[in-house]
Amino acid sequence: MRPKAGAATGYATLSLPVAIGLMGMLLASLLAIVNEHVTASALVDIQGALSIGHDDGTWLSALFEAGNVATMVFAPWFGITFTLKRFTIGAVLVTMCLGVLCPLAPNLPVLYALRILQGIAGGCLPPMLIIVALRYLPPKIKLYGLAGYALTATVGPALGTPLAALWIEYVNWRMTFLQVVPLGVVSCIAIHWGLPSDPLKLERFRSFNWTGLVTGFPAIAMLVVGLLQGDRLDWLNSDFIRVMLLGGTLLLAVFLVNEWFHPHRFFMLQMLSRRNFTHGLLTLAGAVVLLVGLAAIPGHYLVEVHGYRPLQAAPLSLLVAIPLLVTLPLTAAVLNLRSVDRRWILAGGLGLMATTCLLGSCMTSAWIRDNFYLLQSLQIAAQPMVIMSILMGVTTGLPPIEGPFASAMFNSLKTFSAAVATAFIEGMGTERERFHSNVLVDHLGNNPLIASRGIGAAHGLGQLAQRVHEQALVLTSADLYRVMGGLAVALLLLVTVLPVRIYPPWIATQPHSH
Template sequence: MTSLTVTSPATVAGSTAAAPPVFSGRIITGLVGVLLAVLVAGLNETVIKVALADIRGGLGIGYDEGTWLVAGYAATSVAAAAFAPWCAVTFSLRRFTLAAIAVFVLLGVLCPFAPSFESLLVLRIVQGLAAGALPPMLMTVALRFLPPGVKLYGLAGYALTATFGPGIGTPLAGLWTEHVGWQWTFWQIIVPALIAMLAVGYGIPQDPVRLERLKAFNWRGLLLGFPAICMLVVGILQGNRLDWFESGLICFLLAGGLVLMVLFMVNEWSQEVPFFNLQMLGIRNLSFALITLAGVLVVLLAVILIPSSYLAQVQGYRPWQTAPVMLLMAGPQLIALPLVAALCNLRWVDCRWVLGIGLSMLALSCIGGSQITSVWIRDDFYVLQLLQIFGQPMAVLPLLMLATGSIHPTQGPFASAWFNTVKGLAAVIATGVLETLTTARQHLHSTMLVDRLGNSPLADSDSAGLAHRIHMQALVLTSSDLYLCMAGIALALILLIFWLPTRMYPPRAPT
């Protein structure tokens, strides 16, 4: 049988395994502090995206410039997740986490005061670097400090970053832009980040600083991997706006990023202390978890973006008016995730079945969403969101259990790098795919509707109103297509469960 409790070797990646500190309230405080910092970092990115129109109006910048603010932040955020675990081991987990939070909150304070677009872009790029360094710390703390009996609950906290965080972003964006001021989309991080620093400083044990690791620093890997990830992320996020391969810039970014990524992987395979342990991909459950996680995150992002976009474009909703739909899905995650963790912690429960049921609920929700019409309002999405309440945690938490239960504890930093980099890239790819599908299907449906209309007398009676109706109907049909596509992805992931993962038992059955 397989269990989350694994006897670890004495050394992994050149580091000696130390006995974990005694589990106590201080450890819980530290874990909550890291979780709060990670949630705030995720909310910062989501809220800025949702409120970007108001921010652009407040700062007097154009649409194109606004897209670079999003792309620059995302690029360094994803890239930082790949290299942060190595830095945490070298400079100590506690000090590195505190430094990342401090930089993150300081730059957030300064962003609204940026004197120019260029300076704001630099601030957001560096802030993304600090924000991206935080999620790997959460998984590292959960794997390293929590005893077997509560480890799944710690992983449930990590799962909140994929279920609760993205859903709460729209309500917060609406709150700040409608009732306070666009500046607070940047400043909302101040108080929770300071609380997180206090909790981390109090609760996370201080490791010795290991500066001797700098002598064996993988400089080649950093110089290849960091720009590779940044180029791919920017290329994907800007691709739809610049018409993909019709743009020389996009061709350069994607082709150059892929070449550098291949060279990076070749370098990592031969490194004694790599950033990514490629040999770990031979672990069946870990590989399955990474593949499935990417697909699940595409679906989770879609079920947030599709109703938000539909309500905004077809019904004219502002973010604050869309908030109840998002809150109905996000708020209950605070209860659903611990319940799913308790379920997976039962020895007789096979987490693969939990995963299959969760994916089925996501697929059913998307199939229901594909019946959308132009008369749907906010209330019509509530039933779909109810399916998401348990569907999302049941689709995410078993993946964390399958992945982390198959590795040695001292391989935690490597697993963290893999998981968080895949998570970040999957979110970026999902955004690019959804934007491209949306554009393509809108064009297709608009063309088909115009062709069917033909030479109807309606075309001459009210051409402006008719064009608007055609555009609205194309948006509705596109939303239906996207829902069906997401349902297909969820069903395809269910099929993988039957032949890829092996049974994983919890650390211990609750008594």
């Protein structure tokens, strides 16, 4: 028998229909994240197939991400208003339709519009998964449900390169867009059959927070566009980037002030008074930067230095993605023990990430894909330990009424941090590559032995320039690993001062972490 529609708590057991509905929500969230990362990984081939230049092509990702991140702030409110079941199915159907239309776009402006809309539709899905997990899962297995969400945040991005390689090399580039259709059909059927039907709450529109929407959505969209286009347009030397970053920051400030005082808010900033919640969000932001960096550095190095195609780089991603299907629920099982302090698990995961960065900082130009296997192997344990510990700290003891607020803040910060990480890696990578190139060229120019060998011939200069470029990329990658390592150590130190001990959700006598 299904749980009574509209119940928020008190689910002592998990019925088969609700379990299937939760699986549908998991597939919907995974669909959104895989769609985002596959199209990003296959962007060069998509640009080639559609005859789109590099600069124009960068907007395909930037506009998608802007809509995606900005929507996550407001999706939980609309999900509660239109009901989780109807809203999620609607968002999946829109994502599927836009996936079919994108390869058929007659021109670039239409494709831009479709990608913005698909980013908005996709941004509605991950926040729904957390709300449903907190609402319907019994306390004994709540951490396993959160492991499902962690799977979308870790395995989803890792599947981007392998799936892009599969579609591009063996099927057709259009599948990078069309892949959402079969997964979307299955998720819609599962959600429709499994989740209870709540009544619509359209009366909530009478007190709708219009100020929050008209300031928050453009604020976040402008900041994301400014971050993702900053390196290409030379950051604050560009009038456009200055407008995006400054205007977005000012609008965001107005949005946050409004959210503090508005009675019908999208963000409940007062929740930051809880030490574990604040620590969870701070660590989440840093952990996302680490995850993006540790995935991007080897991929960029192998492509730029050794000319790898996505198919050749795919084993690195699969090495992490497949074992995570086992290590995530195992980590949940460990955290579900009363005797385990999740702060130690979090510290262990951050320590493994710091070790990964230390090993990576020793890389040389002789490194190929095989040299990164050990580094990636450490992530099999590190990522679940970090992500699951954060999720447990943020959600344990959370009153049901605050679930949508936690979901909005958690998901929007996660995706915004990914944009910050991308901008940071690109910006620092460009600056360090220029620095190392200048140092190497100065060193060569001051070397009389090289000058006496007559390397001024065009062929010789071409080879030398290529070697300098490759060595600068190697040194830049090592620098990025060192920075990521410093961030991991900083997050590790934060564990010792901010969070307090909490117990698994099934323990009724857990202390409040204020």
